[in-house]
Each structure stands twice: as structure tokens, then as C-alpha cells.
Amino acid sequence: MSSENLKFEVQAVSGKARRGQLHTAHGIINTPAFMPVGTAGTVKAMKPEDVAATGAEIILGNTYHLMLRPGAERINRLGGLHRFMNWPGPILTDSGGYQVFSLSQRRTIGEDGVVFQSHIDGARVDLTPERAVEIQHLLGSDITMVLDECTGWPVTEAEARASMELSMRWAARCKAAFRARTGYGLFGIVQGSVFPHLRRDSAAALIDIGFDGYAVGGLAIGEGQETTFSVLDATVPSLPTDHPRYLMGVGKPADILGAVRRGIDMFDCVLPTRSGRNGQVFVRGGTLNLRNARHTDDPGPLDAACTCPPCRHYSRAYLHHLIKAGEMLAGMLLTAHNLHYYQTMMSTIRQAIEENALDAFADTFEAEQAVGPDVSETPPKT
Amino acid sequence: MSSENLKFEVQAVSGKARRGQLHTAHGIINTPAFMPVGTAGTVKAMKPEDVAATGAEIILGNTYHLMLRPGAERINRLGGLHRFMNWPGPILTDSGGYQVFSLSQRRTIGEDGVVFQSHIDGARVDLTPERAVEIQHLLGSDITMVLDECTGWPVTEAEARASMELSMRWAARCKAAFRARTGYGLFGIVQGSVFPHLRRDSAAALIDIGFDGYAVGGLAIGEGQETTFSVLDATVPSLPTDHPRYLMGVGKPADILGAVRRGIDMFDCVLPTRSGRNGQVFVRGGTLNLRNARHTDDPGPLDAACTCPPCRHYSRAYLHHLIKAGEMLAGMLLTAHNLHYYQTMMSTIRQAIEENALDAFADTFEAEQAVGPDVSETPPKT
Numbered sequence: 001m002s003s004e005n006l007k008f009e010v011q012a013v014s015g016k017a018r019r020g021q022l023h024t025a026h027g028i029i030n031t032p033a034f035m036p037v038g039t040a041g042t043v044k045a046m047k048p049e050d051v052a053a054t055g056a057e058i059i060l061g062n063t064y065h066l067m068l069r070p071g072a073e074r075i076n077r078l079g080g081l082h083r084f085m086n087w088p089g090p091i092l093t094d095s096g097g098y099q100v101f102s103l104s105q106r107r108t109i110g111e112d113g114v115v116f117q118s119h120i121d122g123a124r125v126d127l128t129p130e131r132a133v134e135i136q137h138l139l140g141s142d143i144t145m146v147l148d149e150c151t152g153w154p155v156t157e158a159e160a161r162a163s164m165e166l167s168m169r170w171a172a173r174c175k176a177a178f179r180a181r182t183g184y185g186l187f188g189i190v191q192g193s194v195f196p197h198l199r200r201d202s203a204a205a206l207i208d209i210g211f212d213g214y215a216v217g218g219l220a221i222g223e224g225q226e227t228t229f230s231v232l233d234a235t236v237p238s239l240p241t242d243h244p245r246y247l248m249g250v251g252k253p254a255d256i257l258g259a260v261r262r263g264i265d266m267f268d269c270v271l272p273t274r275s276g277r278n279g280q281v282f283v284r285g286g287t288l289n290l291r292n293a294r295h296t297d298d299p300g301p302l303d304a305a306c307t308c309p310p311c312r313h314y315s316r317a318y319l320h321h322l323i324k325a326g327e328m329l330a331g332m333l334l335t336a337h338n339l340h341y342y343q344t345m346m347s348t349i350r351q352a353i354e355e356n357a358l359d360a361f362a363d364t365f366e367a368e369q370a371v372g373p374d375v376s377e378t379p380p381k382t
Numbered sequence: 383m384s385s386e387n388l389k390f391e392v393q394a395v396s397g398k399a400r401r402g403q404l405h406t407a408h409g410i411i412n413t414p415a416f417m418p419v420g421t422a423g424t425v426k427a428m429k430p431e432d433v434a435a436t437g438a439e440i441i442l443g444n445t446y447h448l449m450l451r452p453g454a455e456r457i458n459r460l461g462g463l464h465r466f467m468n469w470p471g472p473i474l475t476d477s478g479g480y481q482v483f484s485l486s487q488r489r490t491i492g493e494d495g496v497v498f499q500s501h502i503d504g505a506r507v508d509l510t511p512e513r514a515v516e517i518q519h520l521l522g523s524d525i526t527m528v529l530d531e532c533t534g535w536p537v538t539e540a541e542a543r544a545s546m547e548l549s550m551r552w553a554a555r556c557k558a559a560f561r562a563r564t565g566y567g568l569f570g571i572v573q574g575s576v577f578p579h580l581r582r583d584s585a586a587a588l589i590d591i592g593f594d595g596y597a598v599g600g601l602a603i604g605e606g607q608e609t610t611f612s613v614l615d616a617t618v619p620s621l622p623t624d625h626p627r628y629l630m631g632v633g634k635p636a637d638i639l640g641a642v643r644r645g646i647d648m649f650d651c652v653l654p655t656r657s658g659r660n661g662q663v664f665v666r667g668g669t670l671n672l673r674n675a676r677h678t679d680d681p682g683p684l685d686a687a688c689t690c691p692p693c694r695h696y697s698r699a700y701l702h703h704l705i706k707a708g709e710m711l712a713g714m715l716l717t718a719h720n721l722h723y724y725q726t727m728m729s730t731i732r733q734a735i736e737e738n739a740l741d742a743f744a745d746t747f748e749a750e751q752a753v754g755p756d757v758s759e760t761p762p763k764t
Contacts, residue, residue, distance in 0.1 A: 041700070084697070084699075321451070327422060327424050328710055
């Protein structure tokens with residue numbers, strides 16, 4: 001149940017869902033785990049101690065952003081990413097591949113890697129599998145991700161195969177470049193788009209190389225939840241049982257629950273943080289848009305069942321006011337609530353797995369979603 | 383040493399400076415005190431518990447902003463301003479007069495009050511002395527300020543006299559409208575621009591009406607520190623010794639120190655919060671602009687002598703990075719540092735007065751300002 005670098009223990013199962021612990025150089029991660037995204041060396045609008053207070057045990061950093069600004073070598077000189085951003089817990093960094101395709105202005109992909117223009121200053125940047133691993137080493141990441149090509153969507157089978165096979169050759173180069181040491185691990189990424197046999201071929205190729213964890217990539221890019229789940233159904237059985245499985249970039253609470261039930265252990269997504277800054281909050285039964293005038297006079301909390309500091313101390317009316325007034329505190333408090341919501345959901349899911357009762361939890365969750373969120377019946381007054 | 387509404391005790395003096403305690407319905411304020419500005423029901427970029435952690439015991443709310451959005455009646459229905467914004471300590475509210483003159487789009491002043499257009503939605507708003515007091519009552523302010531006319535600058539003596547006399551008539555109407563009760567007080571505001579005899583006449587008029595505290599208004603609007611100090615020299619001796627004295631809208635650290643030495647007990651200013659959001663920080667010896675590239679590789683804290691959380695946990699290099707990346711955390715951390723700087727200065731001033739050693743503190747402060755702030759000699763690396 002352990003690899004040479006990262007020890008992973010599965011402690012309980014409920015159906016295909018697993019309750020585990022992943023041991024890293026900076027601490028233990030209880031899985032299934034949700035990783036808040038700290039793109040540029042900060043989980044936006046949150047102090048790191050407040051991120052930890054939501055229950056988060058690991059955060060994600062974006063290699064693409066950090067390599068461009070302030071630069072991996074600079075962060076390394078300043079003591080590494082943990083010290084730089086004052087986050088003492090585990091950090092997973094992506095490889096930068098996804099952002100090269102979504103953010104950079106020009107890019108050229110070749111066998112060796114990708115050349116692109118920085119979206120910040122237009123500078124030409126070379127990113128190879130070896131450089132991606134080196135950057136993450138300089139940052140001090142607990143979990144390094146291999147560089148992969150982000151297969152587009154929609155895509156033909158031939159294109160998906162060629163892209164996947166390139167990513168597998170890059171994965172082997174990443175493995176060769178990675179400096180193995182206790183508490184630090186390297187994850188491979190399964191590609192193959194929506195084609196089950198390509199996903200299986202990709203998984204087999206990665207297992208042949210040997211990684212400390214296995215991610216499922218190339219999803220949550222517009223293909224829809226049903227397709228995501230069918231890809232997981234086709235892919236997860238091909239992955240080792242004794243290593244963590246990570247579904248990249250997912251997602252909504254229902255997406256996460258469905259993926260846990262299909263055997264996924266780790267998640268990351270900007271949704272709770274980005275939504276919070278935009279006035280959308282996750283509550284029992286669904287979401288609320290705090291910009292809506294219906295909240296103007298509502299003295300109640302975001303979620304009467306929530307124990308987070310914003311729900312204990314502030315009314316919907318106040319949070320609505322902060323948004324209307326353009327106050328930073330709005331994004332701060334709504335982000336804190338949303339991260340607390342996500343972490344509480346993960347904690348509840350872990351407990352349900354321990355009790356072998358995940359199906360019952362899922363039934364309750366779906367029934368609540370069908371009812372929808374509590375909304376005040378108080379009409380706005382002028 | 384006490385009034386019917388607000389008890390004020392002077393515990394020590396050093397020259398003209400006073401060390402006191404002001405007892406309000408929501409707690410004791412140690413003076414000389416600096417009040418962070420919470421314009422729209424939030425000290426920008428700060429959670430209220432973090433404001434308190436800097437040492438602040440009282441904050442200021444802006445009647446003008448709150449009356450326009452979300453509205454005084456609405457805040458009252460929601461339990462008052464303390465509960466609305468989750469600040470359990472004392473709150474002073476201004477009367478809205480200053481902002482009417484600095485922010486509203488159109489305004490007409492008459493004997494009865496001022497009519498203006500909201501800068502938010504263009505609505506016509508009437509603000510009379512009675513309405514200003516009523517709004518602050520609805521908010522639940524511990525300290526209510528009288529409505530006054532903001533005398534312009536520069537100004538003739540005749541204009542300054544007419545403006546001051548109008549403000550004195552308004553002050554009498556505010557006193558008549560104020561509902562006296564233990565722990566809540568009403569402050570008058572001395573006007574008269576830079577004319578010593580007008581200031582003395584104004585002080586005499588206010589004392590004749592009788593207030594729980596006396597503010598010096600109409601300064602810090604461009605007249606310069608030397609003029610501010612000379613107005614204080616001419617005004618403070620005319621004010622009662624057994625009530626707190628408040629210099630509105632001031633100021634820089636050196637302004638505050640100079641005013642304390644002239645007998646002022648209370649201050650408010652947006653400088654530490656606004657500067658923090660703009661990348662400027664107050665440190666021993668002066669200010670630093672964290673936007674400057676010289677901080678790019680600086681591993682040191684903002685101020686090696688500072689004990690605030692940002693100085694204990696973050697490098698100048700990181701804070702510079704956050705600003706360049708446009709991250710909200712920059713404003714959050716720099717505001718926290720600046721408020722901590724101001725509160726530490728006030729605490730040090732209070733201790734110096736207790737030890738009858740304020741002159742020595744002022745000498746040290748001025749010597750440090752002459753040396754300037756510590757700056758890194760590390761050249762930026764690329």
C-alpha cells in the first residue's frame with residue numbers, strides 16, 4: 001500500500017469509493033480530498049491560515065503562473081513555495097500544460113515540448129517535460145504533475161490517440177527527470193479524451209512507467225457530467241488500487257460526489273473561490289447569487305446549517321450590501337464560506353465511506369438538491 | 383471628569399498631551415486613540431476581528447455612505463451598525479457633512495440643511511441637523527457627530543465666519559435632537575478655518591451648548607501641517623479639559639504626534655487603509671512603496687521591528703509579487719500592517735504620556751524619520 005516516495009493507505013471503502021490517507025513531506029492528506037487553487041502563490045482573497053481553518057489540508061499551485069511571475073528560480077532563492085506563500089501544508093503543482101493551452105497567446109507544440117508566449121509580457125518561454133519537473137522541484141512541490149498535452153474538445157479519435165501518445169512519451173521523460181525522495185511524489189496523467197480504449201492504453205502506459213499517483217486529465221473542458229462519469233467508469237478500473245487517483249479540474253459538488261463514487265480520491269477546482277468573488281455561494285440544496293435584490297433585507301445567514309465564521313457572524317443582507325458597494329470583504333467572506341462548504345462536504349463524504357454509507361449520503365444530497373436552497377420570503381423594502 | 387452620557391477620565395499628562403479613557407456603551411477607548419475608517423460598514427480589506435487584532439478599540443463609520451447605501455432605516459431593522467458589520471466595539475459616525483461636499487454631485491445649502499444628489503444613483507437627498515442625528519441614532523453610533531458645513535479652502539474671513547456661524551446654529555439643533563443616554567455621546571465640531579478668533583468664538587458657542595466631546599473640523603483639507611498645528615495652538619486652549627478632543631481626518635504619523643502634543647485625544651484617517659491597498663506601507667523611519675522593483679528579491683519583512691502577522695510571515699518579495707499579480711491578499715496584508723503600525727504608535731504614545739516622556743519619544747521619532755526606512759541593498763535579479 002505504499003510507494004517509494006508517497007505512502008498511501010486505503011482505510012475504508014464504500015462501493016468503489018475509498019477513504020485514505022496520503023503521507024507527504026508537509027503532512028497527511030485525508031482522502032477523498034478537495035484542493036483549493038492557489039494560482040499565483042495565494043488562494044485568492046484568503047489568508048493561508050484561513051484556508052487551513054476551512055479544513056483544507058493541501059492546496060494547488062499553478063506552475064504556469066508561478067514560472068512566469070515571480071519565476072521558479074526566484075521562489076527557490078526565497079526558500080520555496082511553502083515559505084514564500086506561508087502555507088506549511090502539502091502543495092500539489094500542476095505542470096503548466098493546461099494553462100499554456102488556455103492562457104498563452106501563441107504556442108507551438110513539438111516532440112520536445114511546447115514553446116509559447118507569456119500572457120503577461122509576451123516573452124517566449126520553452127516548456128519541456130524536463131523543465132516542468134525542474135520548475136516544480138524548485139518550487140518544492142510535495143506532488144509534481146507530469147507535463148501533458150491538453151487534448152482539445154471536440155476531437156477525433158486519431159487526434160486524441162496522437163495527443164495521448166505524445167503525453168505518454170512526455171510522462172516517461174518526466175519520470176526520468178524526477179528526483180525521487182521520501183514525502184515527494186510524481187503523478188502521471190491519463191489522457192485519451194472520451195475514447196475508452198485510449199484511456200485504457202494511457203493508463204497501461206503510465207503504470208508501465210510507474211508513478212506515485214494517477215490523475216485523470218482532459219475532462220471538465222465542456223464534455224458534460226455524463227461524459228465525465230462514463231470516462232471515469234472506463235478508466236478507473238484500469239488504475240492501481242494502491243495509489244491515489246486525482247480528477248483534475250473538477251468540479252461542482254455533484255461532480256465530485258459522483259467521481260468519489262467512481263473511485264476518485266483527489267480534486268481541485270477554482271469554482272468555490274471564483275464563485276465566491278462573483279457573489280455566488282454554495283449552500284445546502286444548491287447555490288445562491290448574493291447579488292440578487294431578494295437578499296437586500298434578509299437577516300438570515302447564507303446557510304442556517306453552516307458553521308463557518310461568515311455564517312455565524314453575517315446576514316445575507318450585509319453580504320449583499322458588501323457586493324453592491326464593491327467591498328473586498330465580500331469576496332473574502334464568500335470565498336471562506338464556499339471553501340468551508342467544499343471541505344465540509346469532503347469531510348462528510350469521508351465519514352460516510354468509513355461507515356460504508358456513501359449511497360445513503362448521495363441519496364440525501366440529491367434529495368436536498370431537488371428541494372433547492374432555502375430562500376427568504378422577506379420582500380425587499382425600500 | 384464625566385458628562386451625563388460619556389465618562390471621560392484623564393489619567394496622565396505629558397506637556398499638553400493627555401492619556402485618558404473614554405467609556406462608551408460598547409467598551410472603553412484608551413486615548414490618544416486612532417480610529418480606522420470603515421466607510422461603508424467595513425474597514426476595507428479587513429475582517430473586523432483582524433481590525434481588533436491590530437489594537438483598534440473604536441472605528442469610524444461614514445453616515446453619508448451608509449445613509450445612501452444600504453440606508454439607515456435598513457441597518458436599524460437589521461439590528462444596528464454594530465451587528466450589521468459584526469463590530470462589537472465602539473463606533474463613531476461622522477455626520478455626512480464632509481462627504482456631501484466632497485462626493486455628492488449637486489448640493490444646495492440653506493439655513494435648514496443641505497440638499498444633494500447621491501453620487502450612487504443621483505437621487506435627491508435632504509440632510510438636516512435633525513436628520514443627521516436621527517440617522518446616527520438609527521445606526522446605533524456610540525459617538526454622534528453634529529452636522530456642520532465644511533468650510534472651503536482657501537476662504538475669506540467673512541466667508542469663514544458665516545460658515546462657522548451656520549454650523550453653530552446647526553450644532554444647537556443637533557443637541558436638541560440628540561437623545562441622551564448613558565454610554566452614547568454627541569460631539570460638537572469647532573469651525574472657523576485658519577482664523578484664531580473665529581475658532582475661539584466657535585469653541586465658546588459649542589461649550590455654551592454643551593457637548594460630550596469637541597472635535598476640530600475643517601482641517602487636513604490642503605492647508606498644510608504648519609497651519610494645522612497653529613490652528614490647534616489657537617483652538618485647544620479654548621476647549622474644556624474634561625472632555626475628549628478629536629481632530630477629524632488627520633493624518634500622517636507626524637501629524638498625529640504633533641496634534642497629541644497639542645492636546646488632541648482622538649483621530650481618524652483613511653491613510654493607513656488606503657495606502658495599504660495602494661502598496662504603500664508605514665515602517666520605522668518613513669514609508670515604503672512595495673510596487674517598487676527594488677523589493678523583487680528582498681527576503682526581509684516590511685519592518686524588522688514590527689510584530690504584526692504580515693511582518694512575521696511574509697517577505698517584501700512576496701508582497702511585491704502579490705501587488706504585481708493584482709492579488710487581493712496584497713491589500714489585505716498591507717492594510718493589516720499599516721493599521722498595526724498606527725495602533726502601535728498610539729500605544730507607544732500613550733505609554734510615553736504615562737511616563738511623562740512624550741518629548742523624548744518625539745525626539746526619537748523625528749530622528750528615525752531623518753534616517754529614513756530600512757531598504758534592502760539586494761539588487762533585483764532576473
